[in-house]
Amino acid sequence: MVAKTPASPAFSRLLTLREQPLTYPKSLVELAYEQLLSMLVTMKIAPGAHIGIEALSRDLQISPTPIREALTLLEAQKLAYKIPNVGFRAADLLTGPEIDDLFEMRLLIEPKAAAFAALRSSQEHFDALTILSDNMARVAGGEETDYAQFAEGDARLHHLVAQASGNRFVAQTVEGLHVHLHIFRFLFRTNAPEQALQEHAAIVRALLARDADAAEGAMRDHLEASRQRMARALARHDVATPDREGSTPRRIDSSERCP
């Protein structure tokens, strides 16, 4: 192998003396994980595409071992899957029915989570919730709405509510489910900020009033509205790029490589 760049050895020494002594120099696994996740969410790696380890190793300047571990982590989140002795592939794009299942699942959990949160949440969670809600309103109020930022805020809000429920398993699951939506949000710039914003406000209002029923209802309404928006976006997309498979959104098979 040629000496491309000194790469990594002994570079962590530099990271140790940066602004935050409490923030650990992220392990290479974490770095690789973040990069990978970002690539997956922004579709720099296409769904279903083969993820070559050594190619990534070159691109990220990280040896294969940490990359392997990061991919294992992603596999556990169902964002990638592994075929033994063949390699890793990015998870397939969710089909229409699967999106529906996802919302069905969310409807089972999140409304009740909101109800629990209304009853049991700590003040800290409420504070974080109001701050986040205000920030999102400000972002959406601006002329040029940053969709990515809004999507991130939406994810954080739902996760916060789940955390506020005080049930660790609920929070865990909600977080896990949300990741899958990221990819779709990148594809379809849906989730009309104004509407979603109002729905969010209704949820937060009910929570702060500690009205469990109202919170449950508001969350349910939000999810169902969101589901319909997603369904409409999917339908539009199908019309825009019709495929011979019928109405299910195309499976990007793509034997193409990542970079």
Next chain:
Amino acid sequence: MVAKTPASPAFSRLLTLREQPLTYPKSLVELAYEQLLSMLVTMKIAPGAHIGIEALSRDLQISPTPIREALTLLEAQKLAYKIPNVGFRAADLLTGPEIDDLFEMRLLIEPKAAAFAALRSSQEHFDALTILSDNMARVAGGEETDYAQFAEGDARLHHLVAQASGNRFVAQTVEGLHVHLHIFRFLFRTNAPEQALQEHAAIVRALLARDADAAEGAMRDHLEASRQRMARALARHDVATPDREGSTPRRIDSSERCP
């Protein structure tokens, strides 16, 4: 290193020519994972205990790399957690309130999953369900009930119902939740087989009749009964081994090693 045993190099050659050509020779990661999981469930590794990689490497005759990967997988399931540059530890034993949260979560999902299954399940899943149910009845009918086997059957039944719901996310989550109960079931030989068996039968009956409401109710009853049995067992355990922390089951801190 001394030549303890030839260990792994070139042993896979032998495995290739065994009975099932379709069954791949399990990768070392899978082997390590299974061993680890077994050790955790049977508490050969105590909750909270430090898991030394190189110690395991010696015991399992597997090099550290695959073990690392298996531990990463377990970490994703929340059965272990990692402290960077320090190592992996087995997850702490669930506290009383956490057990309650777990059942709360299951009650959100599984009854509806049963209802969905009643409406949408394939015949294959129903067949598997009836077979499993019969087998469990036979096992429990025997004089010496094998608790471990019964617990395994219970887990499989719940997972099957979740799968039969046709919602991949539901199935995924239910499976993930069940793992945590395994450890408890090993501790407290609860889940009175006779009662649980009747409750299971009620669920299966409702499913086969494709009666969604009945299935939902039967599952809810089963879970609530199970929750109460678990609570009683926990209370007994607290009385038996009282600790100064109050009524929450003791956290086994244990800096002890695994083997």
Next chain:
DNA sequence: TGAGAGGGAATTCTATAGGATATTGGGCTT
């Protein structure tokens, strides 16, 4: 006598190399 700093051992983390496996292209047979 107790507290804090320094050094050493143990362990984790990353990199690299070798062996094993699947895939692709060419040649041969039917």
Next chain:
DNA sequence: AAGCCCAATATCCTATAGAATTCCCTCTCA
């Protein structure tokens, strides 16, 4: 001409070794 078999290449999987970090014990000093 089509299908099958075989070899070469690329990739993955595992093992081993070196670098970095943490923990613990000891020594020193107030």
